[in-house]
Amino acid sequence: MAIKQTTNEGLKRAYLITITAAEIASKIEAEIKKIAPQVKMPGFRPGKVPANLVKKMHGEQIHGQTVNDMIRESVDGMLAKEELRPAMQPAVSLSEGYEEGKDAEITVELEVLPVVEAPSTDDLKLEKLTVPVSDEALEEAIANIAGSNKSYKDAAKSKKAADGNQLIIDFVGKLDGEEFEGGKAEDAALVIGSGAFIPGFEEQLVGAKTGDEKTINVTFPEDYQAENLAGKEATFDITVKAVKVETETKIDDEFAKNLGLDSLDKLKEIMSGQLEQQTAGLTRTQMKRQLLDQLAAGHDFEVPSQMVEAEFEQIWAQLQQEAAKEDNPEAAIKEIEAEKEDYKTIAERRVRLGLLLSEIGQANNVEVTQQEMQMLIQQAAQQYREEDRERFMQYIQQEPMAAAQLRAPLYEDKVVD
Structure with a gap:
């Protein structure tokens, strides 16, 4: 097998892999010898069918499967040898006109992930907002409960x-x-x-x-x-x-007891905790925005165009769905069309930040556990009909890219935390 690099421009790479006819023939012969003892044919005892007859009967099928296996193995070997980190699944194609007895020429095109050093977090400074629960907010929350329990x-x-x-x-x-x-x-x-x-x-x-x-x-x-x-x-x-x-609903201990609590003080304690959780969520969102803004401002490097395009397609699909629900869908779609380039810029920023967070996560040994991944898969499966859930779970387990997309938001949150 010979590997020749044909393109090296920015993050784009292309290679020509040549698998000789002799290598393919040798692999086919080895495969025929392997399966021959299992082949049954009238007139021959089990395991005694001659290899040439096995090849005559199953040669075309064996050849196709062998070439496919060798292409996959050669691409994996090339990625390892060249120490490449593909941004997306490489595009692999077999040369036109290939037939048995000839060398197989495989073209591999891909974009690689940029080499990014894990940013130092020592100089990052974030302002944390705190929102004490006011008596007015607490009273309003309890009054809302009373209003729904007339x-x-x-x-x-x-x-x-x-x-x-x-x-x-x-x-x-x-x-x-x-x-x-x-x-x-x-x-x-x-x-x-x-x-x-x-x-x-x-x-x-x-x-x-x-x-x-x-x-x-x-x-x-x-x-x-x-x-x-x-x-x-x-x-x-x-x-x-x-x-x-x-x-009139009197807000007192009796009211709290009707809700299954010991006293009004206990109700206030619970509601105060819930209000604190709500503001804590807003605080985290605000801090995360600060963090991402600082990371984005401090780093500018080329990102894989395929990743940007995939991210943009997700953004665009969501925007079109939302526009379709508006009172005037045509006007809403026209509005987002006018801002299309801005959304492409947002997609590029998201990809760049994703790569930065990934490097920070690796440097700090952040991981999504197998148990967490299983929970993600099960949660995502709930959006499908019951008869389709098992098939979806198998798809995620068999497709690394799909699993990565499911894993990414949780990994990002763990790195941010």
Whole structure:
């Protein structure tokens, strides 16, 4: 096998690998001898089929597999010999017109990772913001909990239901006069104005009193989750069993106990901790931005164009998805198109920072453990249907590049921390 470098420009490399016909033939002969004892053929005892007959029967298949194996081995050997660190999967091609009995010429094109020394972190200075939990913020958080845990008391029987009142009702839903599955309930609690029921349902109960019986007409939304009801007109026979009005929620020990806690002080302690966690997350984000800005400002080196293009494609796909959800998708897409070059610059910055963080991580023995990787794979698999999850997990395990993409965000966070 001969290796000849044909391109060395910046981070781009290209090589011509020649595997001689003699090397291929020798490998094929060795492979035939290896499998011959396993071949069965009428008229011959097991393991006694002559090698020339084995070659006649399976030669084409063996040749194809052997050449593929030798190409893979030669490329791996070349990368090791030349001490190359590919930025992406090398492009490998066999010369056109190759046929058995000829030398195989393989072209290998790739970009290599730049040689980057691990930046010193001794001179990095970051400002950490602290946000003490104020009494006002704590009171507001607890008031929000009280607001989502409203209590109601029975109103006078003459009370007409209004917005914000709670009704206890029995109802039976019908399509064309026939009850439908899931359209019946007893002692259902409904707060008028909450939007919990389908459009038009709650509005028709305004003014109802305890003991009232009435039939209302509604139309299910076109996008209703039950296909048999979507867009259909229906009636509901309703019995109002009680009209209730909201009672003032007193924030005290009793309120905390209703939430399963020992006291109001315990509730304040828990909520204070949650608010501190929220601000801690914001603080970390702000510090990370400072860190990355300082690293980016202090380093400027060539980065692999393939990595930049792959990063840009991810950014661009996400932007297009978000634009498609806007009220005016065409205008949103036009807006991001005008900033396309800026996003390419962002992609280049991300790649450069990724390489810097990788070097820092290696210098400080930062690792993503096998257990952490398994958790990442399992979490990512949850976005797929159950029948496709196993296939996705196998794909990640078999494709190093896919596994690297999954691993990268966690590795970055560990280096930043």
